[in-house]
Amino acid sequence: MFPRLLSELASGVPGVLFCYRVSADGTFHYYPFISSRVREVFGLDPRKLQTDASAVFDIIHPDDRAGIVPSISVSAATLEPWQYQARLRLKDGTYHWFEAHSMPRREADGSTLWYGQFTDIQTHKELEADLRQREAESAYQLQFHKLLASLSSDFINAPIGDFDQEIDRFLARIGEFFDVDRVYVYRFAEELTRMTNTHEWCRPGVPALKDSQQNVDITGFRWWQEQSRNLLQQNRVLFIEDVSKLPDSAGPERALLEEQGVAAMFCIPVVTRGLVDGFFGMDSLKVRRWRRDLSDLLILVANLLAQALERFRLEQELLNQSIRDPLTGIHNRRYLEPRIAEMLARYQRSGEGFALAMLDIDHFKQVNDTHGHQAGDQVLRAFAQLLQNQCRASDVAARYGGEEFILALADVTPERATWALERVIDEVRELALSFHGKVIPVTASAGLVHVSDLENPSPTPDELITEADRRLYRAKRSGRNCLVDASGASPL
Numbered sequence: 001m002f003p004r005l006l007s008e009l010a011s012g013v014p015g016v017l018f019c020y021r022v023s024a025d026g027t028f029h030y031y032p033f034i035s036s037r038v039r040e041v042f043g044l045d046p047r048k049l050q051t052d053a054s055a056v057f058d059i060i061h062p063d064d065r066a067g068i069v070p071s072i073s074v075s076a077a078t079l080e081p082w083q084y085q086a087r088l089r090l091k092d093g094t095y096h097w098f099e100a101h102s103m104p105r106r107e108a109d110g111s112t113l114w115y116g117q118f119t120d121i122q123t124h125k126e127l128e129a130d131l132r133q134r135e136a137e138s139a140y141q142l143q144f145h146k147l148l149a150s151l152s153s154d155f156i157n158a159p160i161g162d163f164d165q166e167i168d169r170f171l172a173r174i175g176e177f178f179d180v181d182r183v184y185v186y187r188f189a190e191e192l193t194r195m196t197n198t199h200e201w202c203r204p205g206v207p208a209l210k211d212s213q214q215n216v217d218i219t220g221f222r223w224w225q226e227q228s229r230n231l232l233q234q235n236r237v238l239f240i241e242d243v244s245k246l247p248d249s250a251g252p253e254r255a256l257l258e259e260q261g262v263a264a265m266f267c268i269p270v271v272t273r274g275l276v277d278g279f280f281g282m283d284s285l286k287v288r289r290w291r292r293d294l295s296d297l298l299i300l301v302a303n304l305l306a307q308a309l310e311r312f313r314l315e316q317e318l319l320n321q322s323i324r325d326p327l328t329g330i331h332n333r334r335y336l337e338p339r340i341a342e343m344l345a346r347y348q349r350s351g352e353g354f355a356l357a358m359l360d361i362d363h364f365k366q367v368n369d370t371h372g373h374q375a376g377d378q379v380l381r382a383f384a385q386l387l388q389n390q391c392r393a394s395d396v397a398a399r400y401g402g403e404e405f406i407l408a409l410a411d412v413t414p415e416r417a418t419w420a421l422e423r424v425i426d427e428v429r430e431l432a433l434s435f436h437g438k439v440i441p442v443t444a445s446a447g448l449v450h451v452s453d454l455e456n457p458s459p460t461p462d463e464l465i466t467e468a469d470r471r472l473y474r475a476k477r478s479g480r481n482c483l484v485d486a487s488g489a490s491p492l
Contacts, residue, residue: 015037015098015117015118015119015120016034016035016037016038016041016042016117016118017033017034017035017116017117018031018033018034018035018038018102018114018115018116018117018118019031019032019033019034019113019114019115020053020102020113020114020116021107021111021112021113021114022072022076022111022112023110023111024109024110024111024112026073028052029052029053029054030049030050030051030052030053031046031049031050031053031056032050032113033050034046034049034050038056040091041090041091041120042056042059042088042089042090042091043090043091044056044059059088059089060086060087060088060089061086061087061088061089061095063087064085064086064087065086067084068084068086071084075102075104075112075114076104076112079104079105079106079112080104081101081102081103081104082100082101082102082103082104082114082116083099083100083101083102084099084100085097085098085099085100085121086098086100088118096120096122097120097121097122097124097125098118098119098120098121099118099119099121100116100117100118100119101116101117101119102114102115102116102117103115103116141297143177144177144297147173147174147177148300148301148304150173151170151173151174151304152304154166154169154170155170155304155307155308155311163308163312163315164199166308167185167198167199167305167308168199168201170305170308171183171184171185171199171200171201172201174201174282174301175201175203175282178282180203180282180283180284181202181203181206181283181284181285182200182201182202182203182206182209182262182282182283183200183201183280183281183282183283184197184199184200184201184209184210184280184281184282184283185197185198185199185200185270185278185279185280185305186198186213186278186279186281187277187278188228188276188277188278188279189215192218192225192228192229192276193217193218193219194215194216194217194218195213195216195218195278196213196214196215196216197209197210197213197214198278206285207261209260220252221252221253221256222249223246223247223249223250223252223253224250224253228269228276228279229276231267231268231269231276231279235299236295236299237266237267237268237294237295237298237299238266238267238268239266239290239292240264240265240266241264241287241288241289241290242263242264242287243257243258243262243263243264243265244258244263244287260283261285262283262284262285263284263285263286263287263288264283264284264286264287264288264290265281265282265283265284266281266282266290266298267279267280267281267282268280268281268298268299268301268302269302270302270305270306270309271302271306272306272309272310272313273310277306277309280301280302280305322334323335325384325398325399327377327380327381327399328380328381328383328384328385328399329381329384330384330385330387330388330397330398330399330405331396331397331398331399332398332399333398333399333400333401335396335398336396336398336400336406336408337461339396339408340356340396340408340461340464340465341461343408343410343451344451344458344459344460344461344464346410347451348457348458352410352411353411353412353413353414353450353451353452354408354409354410354411354412354450354451355408355409355412355414355417355448355449355450355451356406356407356408356409356448356449356451356464356465356468357406357407357408357409357417357421357424357446357447357448357449357468358400358404358405358406358446358447358465358468358469358471358472359387359404359405359406359407359424359444359445359446359472360403360404360405360444360445360446360472360476361379361380361383361403361442361443361444362442362443362444362445362476362480362481363443363480364376364379364402364403367379367440367442371435371436371438371440372435374435375435375436375440378433378435378440379433379440379442380399380403382431382433382442383405383428383431383442383444384397384399384405386424386427386428386431387405387407387424390407390420390423390424390427391407392410394410394411395407395408395409395410396408396410404472406465406468407421407424412450413450414450414452414453414485414486417448417450417485418448418483418485418487421446421448421483421485422483424444424446425443425444425445425446425481425482425483428442428443428444429442429443429481443480443481444481445472445475445476445480445481445482445483446471446472446475446482446483446484447467447468447469447470447471447472447473447474447475447483447484447485448468448471448483448484448485448486449464449467449468449471449485449486450485450486451464453467453486454467471484471485472484
């Protein structure tokens with residue numbers, strides 16, 4: 001009567017009720033009673049479990065088995081309640097989380113008997129996991145927005161001269177946040193036919209690609225060009241999770257990426273002034289499943305980068321306006337004087353010589369009086385362009401004021417400087433200028449000083465300019481169309 005009543009009671013209780021016994025010596029265990037729901041839930045025969053409990057242990061998920069026997073032993077020794085959570089295999093082969101609760105009792109023969117219940121806690125575990133995921137996602141989003149705010153502040157406060165370094169730091173922090181192998185910025189040129197890697201960050205040990213990715217012709221990468229256009233039109237991120245699975249139409253792109261060791265990547269267009277200026281991307285050297293829900297975050301990153309690039313462009317434009325002569329386009333005195341100071345510092349530090357020439361367009365007032373100021377402007381522009389063409393990367397040509405110009409020649413001997421200026425004077429004379437059909441003859445005079453000409457071993461920029469101006473005055477007094485250096489006038 002009692003077992004039947006217990007079975008009827010158990011059938012109305014959620015979960016599986018049980019009595020579990022372990023012998024005094026721990027050599028065998030069984031269920032004197034286990035509710036019939038064990039068959040419905042786990043597909044186990046309750047009668048067989050009355051002689052051997054091993055079948056229940058066999059349905060425990062392999063990852064959850066290690067702790068169960070020790071926990072039973074502790075409960076048997078202390079007679080403390082036994083509680084354990086594990087995934088158990090259901091009748092259909094899937095696993096659900098269950099929690100076992102039971103109270104132990106020592107029997108007269110020394111065995112231990114537990115009365116308890118298996119309760120399905122799968123829904124609870126799923127809610128727990130969902131909550132953890134939501135909390136982790138909230139923390140991730142918060143961390144990302146803090147990073148974005150920090151990067152934005154860094155860009156705003158960065159001096160214009162530190163812009164490239166700030167971009168490099170930006171890429172490093174983004175790469176570490178997203179845990180990728182390489183982060184980069186490419187800029188397009190010539191209507192998406194060429195691209196250049198302007199900035200790059202690589203995880204330690206990952207080879208850099210920047211040097212090999214300069215002015216790359218991408219006319220053969222038709223799939224990539226089409227994707228670039230689509231990215232802008234649809235304002236989306238291009239995710240590639242496995243480069244080896246790119247379509248046949250992307251054959252050249254796949255070959256290049258595999259040669260670079262790229263297994264997965266994504267990129268976002270960088271848009272400034274409504275045009276695709278380039279793209280920002282990340283590489284993984286292993287096949288990787290990208291989180292597509294990151295698209296909005298990545299677009300925010302690309303927009304921040306675009307704003308920084310546009311700010312840099314505007315600041316460069318303002319800087320150029322402040323250091324360039326608006327009429328001729330070459331540098332002005334504001335730019336020239338610090339460059340002369342730098343040349344002086346190199347001379348004093350390492351003995352690297354340099355020269356300074358002051359040039360003046362001969363009879364310039366007559367040009368204005370005879371042909372008009374527009375003609376005079378044309379002469380100034382042509383003369384400035386000629387000087388600029390004579391400059392090496394380390395030299396500086398600048399309009400000093402009116403029709404006076406200065407040419408600073410870096411790392412040059414006195415003899416070489418004289419030769420260079422004589423050539424300039426020759427080429428000025430050969431300028432073929434005309435205005436409204438009338439020929440405008442142009443000649444120039446120059447005063448040249450080499451830093452070694454001065455007795456003062458530590459001259460100032462003003463002292464050099466003053467000496468060049470004196471020699472220019474002597475050139476004009478000598479009949480113009482000539483050069484005066486340390487040796488005197490050189491008629492041409």
